[in-house]
Amino acid sequence: MTHNEIWHAIECFAGDRNLSCSGLAKMSGLDPTTFNRSKRFSKQGQERWPNVHSIAKILSATGSSMNDFVKYVPESKLD
Secondary structure, eight states, X not given: OOHHHXXXXXXXXXXXXXXXXXXXXXXXXXXTTTTOGGGSBOXXXXXXXXXXXXXXXXXXXXXXXXXXXXXXXXXXXXX
């Protein structure tokens, strides 16, 4: 699982619920900017991953399971 894949999964998860990433964050009781693209990298260019607490909050708010969420993460291929 890559940084881009997990963020893409959040975007798709929100979109399939007719929500923006901001709307999903607000619905989940998170700061509306939690999932903003501008927060996905530090000023030094380091990847920022969403934390488990944020994922748990979106699952709870939408009545979804972790299995529901991981369906949006592409299956990694091992070479």
